[in-house]
Amino acid sequence: MSVDFRDTITIGAPATVAGEIMKAVQEWPSWTASVSRVERPGTGPLAVGETVVVEQPKLRPATWTVTKVDAHGFEWASASVPGVRNVGGHWAIDNGDGTCTAELTLSFAGPLARVITLFYSKLIRAYIRMEAEGLRTAAEARAQER
Incomplete structure (x- = not known):
């Protein structure tokens, strides 16, 4: 059994712009208050198999x-x-009109998933929501620069 969270937001920028911003995970603290620090040892494009440590306020650091x-975009575990x-x-x-819809999801699975999400939902x-709003602001600003 899993517990799933999902948020979507329409962004006035192409999907490739939003995708670039999302994949530049080391930059997240500059556009979302939900992330305080990202440790990414890799350089260049985000790659399958790469590990990233994310620190968020009120939570323990997590390795993804x-x-x-x-x-x-991307998915990580x-x-x-x-x-x-x-x-x-x-x-x-891509919405086909120069805009995109960002979909952010987070699922919890395992024997303690229900307990954890009960306390932290x-x-x-x-x-x-902070990430979605910050992404929209960052992507629309970047699209204006181009």
């Missing part, structure tokens, strides 16, 4: 491993909390 990546496996998705879907929803 990239499992999928393409021009419009973490097992930083014993008894819980997380999968986070960050995707931009309000914070999880707030952080996903």
